[in-house]
Amino acid sequence: MKYIAHIRESDFENQWVEVHLLGVQKLSETFGNKLKIRHITGLAGMLHDMGKFTTAFLEYIIEAVHHPEISRKAKKIDHSTAGGRLLYHFFHTGKILREKGILAEIVGNAIISHHSYLHDYMDPELKSPYLYRVRDKQEVIDFDKSVQLFFKSVMSEDEFQQYVNEAVNELKRFLDIPSTFTREKKCMFLTKFVFSALVDADRTDTRRFEEGITEEDEKTPCTKRLFQTYYDRLMVEINHLANVGRESRSDINQLRQEMSEQCDQFARRSTGIYTLSIPTGGGKTLASLRYALKHALDSGKKRIIYVLPYTTIIEQNAAEVRRILEDDAHILEHHSNVIEDDQDDETDETEEGTKNVRQKLKLAKDNWDSPIIFTTMVQFLNVIYAKGSRNIRRMHNLCEAVIIFDEVQKVPVSCVSLFNEALNFLKDYGQSTMVLCTATQPALDFVEHRLHISPDAEIIQNLTQVITSFKRVEIKDEASHKSYSNESLTDFIQVKLADKRNMMVVLNTKSVVKDLYQRLSSTLDIPVYHLSTSMCASHRKEILDEIRNLLDRKERLVCVSTPLIEAGVDISFQCVIRSLSGLDSIAQAAGRCNRNGEEEIQQVYVIDHAQEDLKHLHEVRKGKEISKQMLIDMRLNPNVHGGHLLSLQAMRGYFQRFYLDVSTSLNFNVAALNVTMTDLLFAGYENNRYYQSYFENIKQSPPLFLVNSYRTAAEHFHVIEDKTTSVIVPYGEGKNIIAQLNGAERIEDFSRLMRKAQQYTVNLFPYEIRELDVNKGLDICLDGQVKVLKDGAYNEEYGVDLENDSWTGGFYF
Structure with missing residues (x-):
């Protein structure tokens, strides 16, 4: 009898179980090579669907294809327990060899979890969900028969034992790699990597079968040749800018060129964690890309990943990189999961035979295998720590990479320790190089779970002198001695506009931003613009483009924004007003003032806004307190903190005090x-x-x-305090995307539309979803998998028209 793993929907072609297992094994081995653990990951691949060697599953999958309405009501067939149980019985009972026991737990957990998420070895109820599945569960149909058929059809028992011995040797070598990591920490990251490799291999092999394509059909260009082409094109752009700079005799252009060349030279250094502290306006994007391409070429890295705090920066930087590199096909933007996958559980595992919408979305190519990727800090952290197999699937592609963390100071306080440990793992084990790229470097090596930054890590030489040369603004203290309301702030803005053509005002909460925008719109006779995370990315981009056009024409305008505008957005105003916040936020806002040194020294006014409700924004409130004290210090003694708020000394001191004050929250x-x-x-x-x-x-x-609790941890992990839901909005092309999603049939169509939809989403809090539901403002598509806004619920000025005093902790993902 032949046993079926999948039946193709289009022509009812069968994929036999042994063919699928060997296909997933091969892919898993390829992914495992990144950590030199190909037999460990291959073991997971060859055993993951062993439970499909049963008559019960064969009958189920045939019924599922021909009578899906009946099969969905039928009892589900557990086919993922068998492989983990085999490892437990062979290597975790009787006389147990330590390394084989650990191997059985790591690989077995990945196998039993590949339709959901990793199980706890020990949970808060003092039970072991892992042991229940591999040892105690009764409803594992025809287990002994599945074992026999596996050894008959896939690999002989002698060959299997030898394969396991190779896996054990790999485990020993992995655990012996010199590191500050404990055994538990090493095993946690190893388990997640094995799980990542298995999930991606399983879904890739299944998708290829479903689409009728082979590995050859998906061959990507040689990364080394591609990166060399990119590097050559980038150098054409850089040389052009250098010539323009020489013609204008601009000191700033000369400094930009020197820092870019330093990045090129530094790229010869070995794999490590480095800092790139180019001042705001110093050409950070092109300099970091130059470093990344050169380092990837010299050290054989497979991809370049940019991690940024805001989608606004993703769109801006990705567009610039696409233009310079002249390539759309191999540059991926990943903003958010339009469809959340935290609903995955064991009940899904036999529905693949029905090929329903949810299954097609699971199979969609969403694994970060592009040569260049732009994503957010939220998505980066979710890959390693959040629940959901779509997240973890991407983890193995974080290895053998150059990862640029742009505006790294935006790592949320609660995630600092987890962020540091992830980077330490990727450096020590994953052979990835990380660059912390910001003008305001946080003190991540100052905390308990410290980041292992490489010796002599700073790429830019004579940094203090460079910062002095780039000084284009002065900080004006309007905060240490008085406070403002929106009414008095409106008056203050009108006074300053007597001398300034344009101005940017950055406040901490959406409600005060909206209120000030309305006041200014009704008071001023010049264009006033509003920006917040209630607007989708495409909407914000259009507003920013309009603002840049007016600025280029030297016309008058005011922009009122939440903090989303201050991290990396390439825009320059004559004057900036910043509501009191953390020193890094003040410095970043200052970077939007006189950005290119177009004029003499300009002013950044720091105010204390009395109407902002910061009770739920703990990090903003704490940063505000420290910054206010530093302003008072400088009012009393102008020579403290390095003599100015934007000095290296001031920034280092700020972050050390900040992390000390919030030390109980870092873990x-x-x-x-x-x-x-x-x-x-x-x-x-x-x-x-x-x-x-x-x-x-x-x-x-x-x-x-x-004995660790991987699933419990994942279920409680969230980068921002309140979990949000991505909703597609009917703005511009968003309307067409919503219509096309409802008609999509092929997996590749889902993949394309999901990526396209990211620029037309907003992320809403649970109370906002409830309010929209009550007001009939929400709709659904794709069998309820995707939430969409109705036309009347999206405003052309404000975006989603709901009052909300949060701004997602500094992130829009």
Whole structure:
């Protein structure tokens, strides 16, 4: 009898189980080579669907294709437990060899979880969901028969034992790599990497079968040749700008050229974690791209990933890079998951035979395998720590990469430790080079779970002198001695506009931004613009383009914005007003003033806004307190903090005090469980709360080498405090995308439309979703998988027209 893994929807062609297992094994081995663990990942690939070697599954999948309305009501067939159970019975019972036991737990967890998310070895209820699946679960149909058929059809038992021995040797070498990581930390990252490789291999092999294509059909160009072409095109642009700079005899242009050349020279350094502290307006985008391409060529990196805090910067930088490199096909923008996958669970695992919308979306190519990727900090952190197989699927592609963290100071406080550990893993084990790229470097090496920044890490030489040369603004303290309302701020703006053509005002919350915009619109006789995260990315881009056009023509205008405009947006105003916040935010806002040194020194006014409600914005409130004290210090003694607020000394001192003040929050507290995320993921026997409680209650250790709580941690992880939902809005092309999604049939159509939809989404909080529901402002498409806004719920001025005092902690993803 032949056993079926999948039946193609278009022509009812069968994919046999052994063909699928060997195909996934091959892909998994390829992905595992990045960590030199090809047999470990290959073991997961060859065993993941072993449970499909059963008559029950064969009957189910045939019924699912021909009678889907009946099969959806039928009892689901568990086919993912069998592979993990085989490893447990072979290598985790009787006389257990330590490394084989750990291997069985790591690979077995990935196998039993490949339709959902990694299981806890020990959970808050002091139970082991992992052990339940591989040891205790009763409803594992024809397990012994599946084992026999596996050894008959896929690999003989002798060959299998030899393959496992190779995997054990790889595990030993991996655990012996010199590092400050504990065994638990090494095993956590290893388990997630194996899981990532398996999920991507499984979905890739299934998608290729469903679309009737082969690996050869998807061959991408040689990365080394592609990067060389990119580098040559970039140098044409840089040389052109250098010639323009020489003609204008601009000191700033000369400095930009020198820093760009320093990036090129520094790229010869080995894999590591480095800092690129180019001042605002110093040509950071092109300089970092030059470094990344040169380093990738010299060290054989496979991709370049830009991680940014705002989609506004993604669109701007990606468009610039596409123009220079003359390539659209190989540059990916990934803003957000339009469809969340945290609903994945074991009940999905047999619905693949029905090829419903949800399954097609799962198979869509969404694994970050492009040569150049632009994404957000939220998405980067979600890849490693958030629940959902769509997130973790991308993790293996973070290895052998150059990763540029633009505006790295925007890492949320609660995620600092997790961010640092992720980067340490990618450097020490994943052979990736990270560059922390910002004019306001945070002190990430100052905290408990510190970042292992390489020695002599700064790429730019004589940084203090460079910062002095780039000085184009002066900070005017309007905050340490008085406060403003929107009414008095309107008066203040009118006074300053007597001498200035244009002005940018950055406030901390959406409600005060909207109110000030309305006041100014009704008061001033010049154009006034509004920007906030209630507007989709495409909408914001159009507004920014209009503003830039007016600025280029030297016309009068005012822009009122939430902080989204201040990190990396290439725009320059004569005057900036910034509501008091963290020193890094003030410095970034200052970077939008006289950005290119067009005029003499210009002013950035820092005000204390009395009407901003910061009770839910803890980081903003804490940063505001420290910055205000620094302003008071300088009012009393102008020579402190390096003599000015934008000095290296001031920034380093600010971040050290900031991280000291919030030190209890850096490890991501899970309030509901009274435990930290780092404890759930990294704690060993001696300090693992659940293990200790189990031992006290049972008076013996659980039969496990690993006792961490991966699923519990993922379920509680969120980069921003309140989880948001992506909603497609009917703005511009968004209307057509919504219509096309409802008619899409092919997997590749879903992939294309999902990527396109990212520029037409907003992220809404639960209360906003509820309010829209009540007001009939929401609709759904794709069998309820995607939420969309109705026409009346999106405003051409404000975007989603709801009052909301949050701005997602500084991120729009």
